[in-house]
Amino acid sequence: MTQAPTTLEKTADIYDEHEAAIQVCEPIFRDYGGHIRFSGQIVTIKCHEDNSLVRELLGKPGNGRVLVVDAGGSMRCAMLGDILAQKGVDNGWAGVLMYGCIRDAREISEMPIGVKALATIPKKSVKKGAGEAEVPVTFALVTFRPGDWLYADEDGVVVLPAKA
16 A cells, blocks of 8 residues: 545545455444544554543544444443543544444534444443553454554544554
């Protein structure tokens, strides 16, 4: 790959152009953010029912990147709510891909950020500081590596390696 696709390209077109190198997520995510189409370099977190690292990273400059959170697919608590999503907006994050749940879905739907997650639940997570950042994570048949490129739209989520 000589150049990363632009933000506005459709995932289907990116797939067609980079079929040999691309990874495609299983269609398990729902759209919750105000931006359905979003893209950027990946930053990863692996945490389970503790959103301390989500808060920490969304509080830092995003520079158009996408936060990929491996919350273990937990359906027991929300790992992102309106306050943290607003931090993401304020700090320039393009989006969040949450392998877990969110809450405050109505408020997040009005924010200029992409958010894809499995479901919503009103229960908040614990905050004990557990988890790892900037490690490869695997879910939905894709391995997400820090620095790779994520593209999301109405058709789904695809990932291209930073280096081809």
